[in-house]
Amino acid sequence: MALEGYSLGIQRLDDVVGPVPPGTNILIIGPPMSSKDVLLMQMAAYAFMNKEAVIFISTNIPGNKLVDMLHDIDGFDEEKIGIVDCIARTLGIMSPETDLIQMASSPVDLTGIGVRISKYFEDFYMRKGIKKIRLIMNSLSTILMYSNIKTVYRFLHVFTGRTRSADALGLFGIESDMHDEQTLSTLKQLFDGVIELKIEGDKEYVRAVGFTPKPTEWVLLEEGGGD
Amino acid sequence: MLETGIPKLDKLLGGGIPRGRTLIYYAYPGVEGKVFGMQTLYNHLKKHHSAIFLTTSCSPTPLFKELKEFGWNFFAYLGEKFRVIDSYSPFIGTKDELGIPMDETEVIESYTLHLLREMENIGEPTLVVVDSLSTIMDLCGEYETLEAVREWNRYAKIHEHVIVYNFTAWPYSEDVLQELKENTFEATIMIGGIAERVIFGQYFGLLKAEWTPAERKSVLFKVVRPGGIRVYVPKIVVTGPHNAGKSTFIRALSTEAVSVDRLGTTVALDRGHVEYKGLSVDLFGTPGQERFDPLLKIIGGEAMGVFLVVDSTKSRDFVRAKQMLESIKAYGLPFVVIANKQDLPDALSPEEIRERFSLPRNVDVIPTIASDGVGVFEALERLVDRIMEDGINEGGV
Numbered sequence: 001m002a003l004e005g006y007s008l009g010i011q012r013l014d015d016v017v018g019p020v021p022p023g024t025n026i027l028i029i030g031p032p033m034s035s036k037d038v039l040l041m042q043m044a045a046y047a048f049m050n051k052e053a054v055i056f057i058s059t060n061i062p063g064n065k066l067v068d069m070l071h072d073i074d075g076f077d078e079e080k081i082g083i084v085d086c087i088a089r090t091l092g093i094m095s096p097e098t099d100l101i102q103m104a105s106s107p108v109d110l111t112g113i114g115v116r117i118s119k120y121f122e123d124f125y126m127r128k129g130i131k132k133i134r135l136i137m138n139s140l141s142t143i144l145m146y147s148n149i150k151t152v153y154r155f156l157h158v159f160t161g162r163t164r165s166a167d168a169l170g171l172f173g174i175e176s177d178m179h180d181e182q183t184l185s186t187l188k189q190l191f192d193g194v195i196e197l198k199i200e201g202d203k204e205y206v207r208a209v210g211f212t213p214k215p216t217e218w219v220l221l222e223e224g225g226g227d
Numbered sequence: 228m229l230e231t232g233i234p235k236l237d238k239l240l241g242g243g244i245p246r247g248r249t250l251i252y253y254a255y256p257g258v259e260g261k262v263f264g265m266q267t268l269y270n271h272l273k274k275h276h277s278a279i280f281l282t283t284s285c286s287p288t289p290l291f292k293e294l295k296e297f298g299w300n301f302f303a304y305l306g307e308k309f310r311v312i313d314s315y316s317p318f319i320g321t322k323d324e325l326g327i328p329m330d331e332t333e334v335i336e337s338y339t340l341h342l343l344r345e346m347e348n349i350g351e352p353t354l355v356v357v358d359s360l361s362t363i364m365d366l367c368g369e370y371e372t373l374e375a376v377r378e379w380n381r382y383a384k385i386h387e388h389v390i391v392y393n394f395t396a397w398p399y400s401e402d403v404l405q406e407l408k409e410n411t412f413e414a415t416i417m418i419g420g421i422a423e424r425v426i427f428g429q430y431f432g433l434l435k436a437e438w439t440p441a442e443r444k445s446v447l448f449k450v451v452r453p454g455g456i457r458v459y460v461p462k463i464v465v466t467g468p469h470n471a472g473k474s475t476f477i478r479a480l481s482t483e484a485v486s487v488d489r490l491g492t493t494v495a496l497d498r499g500h501v502e503y504k505g506l507s508v509d510l511f512g513t514p515g516q517e518r519f520d521p522l523l524k525i526i527g528g529e530a531m532g533v534f535l536v537v538d539s540t541k542s543r544d545f546v547r548a549k550q551m552l553e554s555i556k557a558y559g560l561p562f563v564v565i566a567n568k569q570d571l572p573d574a575l576s577p578e579e580i581r582e583r584f585s586l587p588r589n590v591d592v593i594p595t596i597a598s599d600g601v602g603v604f605e606a607l608e609r610l611v612d613r614i615m616e617d618g619i620n621e622g623g624v
Contacts, residue, residue, distance in 0.1 A: 105285035
């Protein structure tokens, strides 16, 4: 039985893009201070409400802080979320790994990050029988601070592929102003679509590229992030 | 012989690694390859031998703290006989007092300099563990690293050191991967994942060892804390319609079998354990009646593979068998169809059954007469091969 598509969980984008097919990988590009992280959290919240599982790879917030942030969202269920914390160990936090939070040694430790993603895929898909899984990485930029583009490309090549074969939805955030155009266009090749954010004056806009024959119109995000 | 600390692997290697030889743990992304090198290192230190460790993706202090989960206390061995070269801390601009900090971490000569110097300073044949070669390649370039590794290996050979490399096979250039797998080291251990839609099991196997004939066999493993690498016995489910011969099939295969029968049919669970040609397999039978479907769900969820047993004479049961096949496919599990009761008149041939089930050519339909034990072991070997080959062929995952 074919899986139905994934809604992103951002009403204005879902209106124009519609449900995306299982196995889709999306790059979410936004300038610093934009609502990129808020959008990613909303996409996670939407998954909770719809009983999907979430694998959250955190490269800039320690796992326990992320749990605090996610905890109050409706539908939050520890059984359906797995966090790969890439930052705690480098901050000297030595708390042991749990089912909820797995620790990679550092953002350089792509091997370790990969092992933990695979564990969660196995856990959700095979053991818990959850077939809809969202893989969220809050910032590729942190990974790119420590590893060169070739290395990151190889890593993403493998894990966007895994997302595809698991019929999951991959959502990867990246800062637009931290990387040159060539880096971004290299990375874009690995994704089925891009969600772009921009700030003009005190307003923030979003559009989707690659889902429809032409990029969608820029639409206004409401104050404080998504809607 | 230097033992790896993984008994099954030492056996495949003919006892371990001889002096002056090099070995690569060649792991596919997403499987736990790192533990192999660390287990080999700890096993060696535990015997109070000297060792050199190069860490490239984590500082020594947090790494050794983390490894305590395995029951390994690396701190206890630090000193003249256990030297740690740390390229990670200088790379991210921090300090870690346990290691010898390396400068110029993006220049391959710097690795060569440090490794050769420590090998010389330690003053006796030793074990060097590099974790990991892939990070060095990421930082210094694939070809430059490959060239340097050849030099390190030559040096090790002359001075009778053993070098063990952890490596993650990201999609590097095909020729580099080939070179690493086939020609650069005296032994190559493949570490891969069994995958359908997701990886749900891990295996290791000996691809080559120049000092001993390679047995092309894969061993399933799990990583346990504490403990490390443990050989894992897969769970295979035997399912099929009512009275297809599932219990007979399990009994024909098993060295030990238990079944709960009432009025000649299985109402609860069959279990069997097979020891055959170095395979160690647990079999779990499911009752054929529809009311037991939730049980199939529970058992199927943790299985590594499935036998679907059908009575080749009862085409009226094929609808039920097809339903069962659909639920197996939903779990994404490797499976083999058993065309049982081939000795009876009117039995359909495996090919006819393949057609009725609309199965593609790559699915095995094995003819058996379970009551006489005919074909059952062929079927077992085939299914175990299928479970393994998904990971081994085409570079797996």
